[in-house]
Amino acid sequence: MLIIGLAVLLAYPLVMPLLGKPFLVGLGTRMVIYALAAVSLDLLVGFGGLVSFGHAAFLGLGGYVVGVLAFQLGADAPLFGLIDGTNQAWIAWPAAVLVTALAALVIGALSLRTDGVHFIMITLAFAQMLYFLTVSLKVYGGDDGLSLRRRNLLPGLDPRDEATFYYVCLACLVVFVALARRILAARFGTVLRGIKENQRRVSALGIEPYGYKLAAFVLAGAGAGLAGALLANQTRFVSPELLHWTKSGELLVMVILGGIGTLYGPILGAVALILLETVLGAWTEHWMVILGPILVVVVLFTRRGLYGLLTEKRSGIAARGADDGGGHD
Amino acid sequence: MLLIVEQLLNGLQFGVMLFLLAAGLTLVFGIMGLINLAHGSLYMIGAFAAAAVGRLTGSFILALLGGVTAAALAGLAIEWLVLRRLYQRDHLDQVLATYGLILFFNEATTMLFGRQPLFADVPAALGGSIEFIPGIPYPVYRLAILLVGGLVAALLYGLIARTRIGMLVRAGTTDREMLRALGVDVRLLYTAVFTLGALLAGLAGAMAGPIFSVQVGMGEPVLIQTFVVIIIGGVGSIRGAMAGALLVGLVDTMTRAFLPGLLRSMMPLSEADALGGGVSSIAVYVLMAGILLWRPRGLLPAHG
Numbered sequence: 206m207l208i209i210g211l212a213v214l215l216a217y218p219l220v221m222p223l224l225g226k227p228f229l230v231g232l233g234t235r236m237v238i239y240a241l242a243a244v245s246l247d248l249l250v251g252f253g254g255l256v257s258f259g260h261a262a263f264l265g266l267g268g269y270v271v272g273v274l275a276f277q278l279g280a281d282a283p284l285f286g287l288i289d290g291t292n293q294a295w296i297a298w299p300a301a302v303l304v305t306a307l308a309a310l311v312i313g314a315l316s317l318r319t320d321g322v323h324f325i326m327i328t329l330a331f332a333q334m335l336y337f338l339t340v341s342l343k344v345y346g347g348d349d350g351l352s353l354r355r356r357n358l359l360p361g362l363d364p365r366d367e368a369t370f371y372y373v374c375l376a377c378l379v380v381f382v383a384l385a386r387r388i389l390a391a392r393f394g395t396v397l398r399g400i401k402e403n404q405r406r407v408s409a410l411g412i413e414p415y416g417y418k419l420a421a422f423v424l425a426g427a428g429a430g431l432a433g434a435l436l437a438n439q440t441r442f443v444s445p446e447l448l449h450w451t452k453s454g455e456l457l458v459m460v461i462l463g464g465i466g467t468l469y470g471p472i473l474g475a476v477a478l479i480l481l482e483t484v485l486g487a488w489t490e491h492w493m494v495i496l497g498p499i500l501v502v503v504v505l506f507t508r509r510g511l512y513g514l515l516t517e518k519r520s521g522i523a524a525r526g527a528d529d530g531g532g533h534d
Numbered sequence: 535m536l537l538i539v540e541q542l543l544n545g546l547q548f549g550v551m552l553f554l555l556a557a558g559l560t561l562v563f564g565i566m567g568l569i570n571l572a573h574g575s576l577y578m579i580g581a582f583a584a585a586a587v588g589r590l591t592g593s594f595i596l597a598l599l600g601g602v603t604a605a606a607l608a609g610l611a612i613e614w615l616v617l618r619r620l621y622q623r624d625h626l627d628q629v630l631a632t633y634g635l636i637l638f639f640n641e642a643t644t645m646l647f648g649r650q651p652l653f654a655d656v657p658a659a660l661g662g663s664i665e666f667i668p669g670i671p672y673p674v675y676r677l678a679i680l681l682v683g684g685l686v687a688a689l690l691y692g693l694i695a696r697t698r699i700g701m702l703v704r705a706g707t708t709d710r711e712m713l714r715a716l717g718v719d720v721r722l723l724y725t726a727v728f729t730l731g732a733l734l735a736g737l738a739g740a741m742a743g744p745i746f747s748v749q750v751g752m753g754e755p756v757l758i759q760t761f762v763v764i765i766i767g768g769v770g771s772i773r774g775a776m777a778g779a780l781l782v783g784l785v786d787t788m789t790r791a792f793l794p795g796l797l798r799s800m801m802p803l804s805e806a807d808a809l810g811g812g813v814s815s816i817a818v819y820v821l822m823a824g825i826l827l828w829r830p831r832g833l834l835p836a837h838g
Contacts, residue, residue, distance in 0.1 A: 250626065256625055256629070258629070315823065315827060318826075318827060318830065319826055319830045321625070322563070322569060322625060322765075322769060323765060323769075323826060323830060323831075325569070325625060325629070326761055326762070326765045326822070326826075327765075327822070327823060327826050329758070329761070330762065330822050331819070331823065333758065333815075333816070333819050334816045334819045334823075337812045337813075337815040337816045338812055338816065340811075340812055340815075341808050341809050341810075341811055341812020341813065341815075342808075342812075343804065343805055343808040343809075347808060450754075450758065451754075454571075454629070454633045457626070457629060457630060457633075458630060458633065461627070461630045465626065491641050491644065491645050492641075493637040493638070493640065494637075494638055494641035494642050494645065496634070496637055497634040497635060497636070497637035497638030497639075497641065498634065498638055499634070500630060500631065500633065500634030500637070501616055501631045501634040501635065501638075503630075504620075504623075504627045504630050504631040504634070505616070505619055505620075505631065
């Protein structure tokens with residue numbers, strides 16, 4: 206399964222030009238980038254049981270770090286008097302990851318003092334704050350957003366080549382998934398899953414859940430920040446739209462559509478949702494009137510999303526873990 | 535001074551509108567444990583139906599009735615078709631399904647009415663202003679909203695606090711399993727509560743029409759603010775919703791009215807306006823985050 210999936214992703218930009226549709230490579234890049242963001246969200250939602258409704262804030266923040274650094278390149282004075290602009294990927298991208306990780310540290314440290322629906326809403330509130338902040342930053346385009354003159358420079362690679370850029374994004378996704386897999390297999394992952402199942406028991410075992418949850422929040426935020434940096438490069442544009450709460454909703458949709466708590470499922474979810482948007486969008490202007498009910502049906506009648514559909518029949522453990530909802534209010 | 539009083543009234547009026555929305559949302563969450571993102575869509579449906587009926591008949595009363603009825607029917611329909619299957623599911627499923635409903639309602643409304651905003655007129659009888667506080671003329675229509683909202687709030691409070699249905703509702707927010715075990719037809723109660731909430735959202739939408747423009751997507755910003763209200767007030771609590779709504783209404787209106795002016799004395803005009811606008815949009819979220827950190831269950835939680 207996994208190998209087939211990876212092979213498809215690897216072959217995609219080679220196959221599309223052969224089919225006479227080289228312009229679809231960019232669509233694939235978009236899918237891969239959103240897949241990265243969705244996987245990072247799945248770390249939180251699927252493994253930690255922490256439903257964040259503000260994940261797009263980190264996506265947008267990562268994008269804005271890249272955008273602002275590129276903007277500063279043409280500006281007269283360094284930002285805050287000390288930060289010069291850059292269009293080097295090896296500076297801008299780690300900067301984006303670092304900034305979003307720091308933001309996630311602060312937001313997570315505060316938000317994790319609540320739980321349940323309050324956590325959903327407080328993450329939303331923080332995301333809204335950042336959204337309105339970007340809207341009000343007139344220097345960086347405010348409502349209209351900020352255009353990048355060119356993509357960040359990668360040593361030895363041509364980022365303007367769509368296929369090259371696709372592989373760079375794919376590499377980021379693979380590294381992040383591998384990292385997440387490694388972490389989830391370790392003690393950290395066991396504790397995180399334990400917290401999702403029953404936080405009180407984890408505490409009773411002498412483990413303080415707060416630190417683990419915060420670490421997961423920071424890791425997820427950093428992943429989304431990287432995705433945001435890539436997205437800003439792909440479209441050469443960032444705008445407050447990236448931080449809008451509907452974007453957070455979209456990321457949640459990808460996770461759930463693909464299969465929550467499956468790590469690979471959200472990749473499927475991102476691919477499926479973007480595909481659905483593109484296909485329905487080409488078909489009718491009013492594609493959302495179809496997408497909406499599709500989402501409702503998916504929620505009502507499937508468990509573990511697309512990934513569940515693909516794997517459960519074969520393994521025959523469909524019922525396992527199918528229902529852990531309710532019961533804890 | 536005059537400006538401050540006027541803005542205070544505006545804040546109260548906005549708070550009352552928020553309360554109409556928050557009352558339904560907080561009861562639905564408190565009793566059924568359902569996060570309904572589509573609540574804003576019901577508000578939008580109320581506004582559109584009212585504007586359409588008003589344009590056809592020219593009567594404000596009929597428009598108001600049309601808006602309320604349309605929202606209540608839409609609420610009844612989605613409760614029956616979709617939401618009742620979600621009460622036992624976790625919050626994530628609810629968020630996703632109701633997000634799907636938002637997409638559907640927004641796009642369906644676009645197909646019916648187009649992307650251009652509709653404009654509903656202030657009814658002639660409620661046009662003009664009145665000087666009910668000497669020296670401060672205030673639009674009659676906004677005053678009427680304030681009164682209607684206050685009246686509805688009082689009625690709702692009476693309903694919840696004094697009647698048998700209200701008793702069941704309160705019992706539901708405390709322990710719905712026990713309520714079911716005592717032989718109450720919980721499904722019927724759920725449907726009734728949800729429809730009541732939809733009706734109030736429709737009323738808010740219908741009344742908002744002449745003040746704000748009626749357009750697709752009008753439900754979402756107000757939905758988020760309504761969530762802020764119920765979180766601040768304490769989920770499931772009507773008194774909390776009232777307190778939260780007034781607080782959010784006042785804070786939002788006051789910062790919007792006075793912050794840009796304050797900033798203008800410190801920095802260049804255009805930047806002050808942009809930053810002021812941004813910061814005043816942020817104010818309610820800062821308020822909510824602060825209150826949650828101080829009292830994680832809200833100001834007036836439903837359970838004791």
